[in-house]
Structures are given as structure tokens and as C-alpha cells.
Amino acid sequence: MVTIIIPNYNGLSYLKNCLDALMPQVQAPDRHVLVVDNGSTDGSVEFLREYPGIETIFLEQNTGFCGAVNTGIRKSRTRYVILLNNDTKVCPGYVQALVDSMERDSRLFSVSARMLMMHDPTRMDNAGDIYTALGYARGRGIGKPASEYDRPAEVFSACGGAAIYRREIFGEIGLFDETHFAYLEDVDIGYRARIYGYRNAYCPEARVEHAGSGFSGSRYNAFKVSLASRNSVYLPWKNMPFFQLLLNLPLLLIGYAVKTVFFLRKGLGSQYGNGLWEGVKLCAKRENRCHKVPFRWSRLLNYVKIQLRLWINLFYLLRE
Numbered sequence: 001m002v003t004i005i006i007p008n009y010n011g012l013s014y015l016k017n018c019l020d021a022l023m024p025q026v027q028a029p030d031r032h033v034l035v036v037d038n039g040s041t042d043g044s045v046e047f048l049r050e051y052p053g054i055e056t057i058f059l060e061q062n063t064g065f066c067g068a069v070n071t072g073i074r075k076s077r078t079r080y081v082i083l084l085n086n087d088t089k090v091c092p093g094y095v096q097a098l099v100d101s102m103e104r105d106s107r108l109f110s111v112s113a114r115m116l117m118m119h120d121p122t123r124m125d126n127a128g129d130i131y132t133a134l135g136y137a138r139g140r141g142i143g144k145p146a147s148e149y150d151r152p153a154e155v156f157s158a159c160g161g162a163a164i165y166r167r168e169i170f171g172e173i174g175l176f177d178e179t180h181f182a183y184l185e186d187v188d189i190g191y192r193a194r195i196y197g198y199r200n201a202y203c204p205e206a207r208v209e210h211a212g213s214g215f216s217g218s219r220y221n222a223f224k225v226s227l228a229s230r231n232s233v234y235l236p237w238k239n240m241p242f243f244q245l246l247l248n249l250p251l252l253l254i255g256y257a258v259k260t261v262f263f264l265r266k267g268l269g270s271q272y273g274n275g276l277w278e279g280v281k282l283c284a285k286r287e288n289r290c291h292k293v294p295f296r297w298s299r300l301l302n303y304v305k306i307q308l309r310l311w312i313n314l315f316y317l318l319r320e
Contacts, residue, residue: 001030002080002099002164005072009038009062011086012047014211018086019051025095026053034075036068064181065160073175076167085161087211089118097206098164101152109173109198110165110190112158113206114149115139122146125210126162128155128202129187132317133248133310134255135232137187140202153202156309157190162208169198177238177291179282183224184231191239195293197302225268226275229259233279238288241295244303248310 004026008015019033026033033054037044039061048056057071069083080102082095094113101111112128126139127149139159141149158165160176163186173192176185190200236245236252256276263272282288 001028001078002082002095003032003034003072003076003078004082004084004095005069005076006033006035006084006086007038007065007068007072008035008040008044008048008086009068010040010042010044012040012042012044014087015044015047015051017089018084019054021089021091022084022095023053025090025092030078031095032076032078034072036072038062038064038068064178066176066178066180066182066185069160070175070178073165073167073170079167080164081167082164083160083162084208085210087118088115088162089209090162091207091209094206094208097203101201101203101206102164102166105199105201107197107199108166108201109169109193110158110163110200111206112155112200112202113162113208114146114202114204115159115162115208115210116146117143118209118211121209124149125212126159127204128153128200129157129159129190130313130316131156131187131191131310132255132314133251133307134258134314134317135236135248135252136255136259136317137184137232137235138317149202150204152204155190155200155202156194156313157187158200158202160186160189161210162206169193169196172196173198179234179288179291180231181227183228184235188231188235188239191235191306192293194306195239195299195302197299220263220266220268222268222271225263226271226278229272229275230279230282232256232259233276234282234288237279237283238292241303244307247307251314 035056115126117123117125124141127141131137263269
């Protein structure tokens, strides 16, 4: 029925809490846990070899979030896969709530969990992701009272830190784009699913506490800012057909300009600017053209729905 895939890179300090909370929910024979270690050097490998009841794949080098979860998805044979960050602690009923959500609607590609801040579980960490015409991606509800996000909702994309996916749809739309390495890869694949006519949702009953920034170490750092800005250029280029790119270009340029000023004030302006330039070069590379989603007139209505959602999400973001 479901395989829970946990990518790990030097996450030894989180792994025990993550697995100890999860294991009581995977005792049924149709539930499996698969940890994909990305070449850890902090003792994670030794810990995982001794932890009972899980399957582990040990990669020789760090392939990023995308490479690790793709390895797990290819290995899985279940109807659904759950992607779970190693710096999380699932609450009782988490797995069943996500499975139940998928079972109720066959057009769902993914369902995002109710991610709570581990240091303050009364506050939201993420209730699914939004993506706007400015090129901004953001988690819904960050820092807000968790009580305000107690209803199911449709979201632009699921947060890959604690979400369930219908495995067979990967065969139609493709796996996570490993060019991303990390950051915005979950928005990208949710966007791609919408182009193909599928939906993404949020399930408040599936609760999980999230430490946050377990991979990169902080909310803003040179690695994250550079990679995320690069991917913020690559994402619209690969998912938008030419006419939609032209339509959104003015707002995208405004978005990049505002972010440049923001990161200049934080002392990370050069990292952000270099990331944007790397994104432009990424789009210009001939070998990356195969990643661009081909336009089909049969999907025109889906593109229209996506564009309306990009504008609606922009107003949602400005209101916050």
C-alpha cells in the first residue's frame, strides 16, 4: 500500500526520534520504511545498519534530495509513497490519514501534511506550498496558529518534507528533476502534475512536527540562497510554454528585483545574484531542454487554471 521514503544526509542527530515515532505506524505488512542515505559521514550509516525493521540504501555520494527520493521511488513497489524528512516526528495516525486522503480522490497526485514547528507545535511550519506569478514559492501558514489550518484544502503543490504521492503518476509525468538537487523540486513536480490535469491537496489530520533546516543548517545561508535562486529561474522556464513566460515575465522580473534588494540587506546579495545567473545558464544549456514540459493544446485548460492560480496566489501572498 505505502512505502515511507526518508532521505538522509548527515542527519544522525535526528534519525532516532524520526524512526522511533514512525515505526508504530508501519507494523502492517503493506507498509514499508526505506531510508536512502546520501553518503553520510557522521555515523548515520552505522546507526542505520543496526536499526531494526527498516530497509536502507547506501549511496556513495550526496545526490541531493531529488536523487535520494528518486532512488527510493524506483525501489518501491507500493501504490503510494510518502516522502518524509529526517528532521521530523510524526504524530499518531499520520500515515493512515494521508492514505485515506488519497483513497478518496483518484485525481490527487499528492497530499501535504500538517507540518508543525517542533519547538512550538501550536504554530504552523507548512500547510502545503503556494507558487505565485512573481516566481515566489512559499509554505502556507508559516508561523501562524495551527488552529487556523484545521480544514482540508487544495494547494498548488505538496511540501516534499512530509507528503504522500501516487506512485503510478510518476510514470506519466516523470520523477523529481535531479537538476534541482534541492529546493523548489516539490513545487516543480506539483506544477508538472497540474499541467497533466492532476490535483494536490492538504490534509490537516496528518500531523508531523518539523525541526526545519535540518539539511542546510539555517533559514538563510549561502548554499540555500544560491541554489534556491538558481532554481527559481529554472522552474518557470521548464514548466511554462513560451506565451505564458511572456505573460509572466514582467512580474517575474519584479520578483527577482525585490528579492535582490532583500538579500542585499541580509549580506547575501552576491549569492542570490550569482544563483540567478546560474539559473539563466541552466536554461540555456541544450542538454536541459529535455526537462522542459512539452506544450500540448489538449492541456490548454490546465494552463489557464494554473495561470489563474498564480494570480490568486499573488494576492494571497500580498495579503499576508
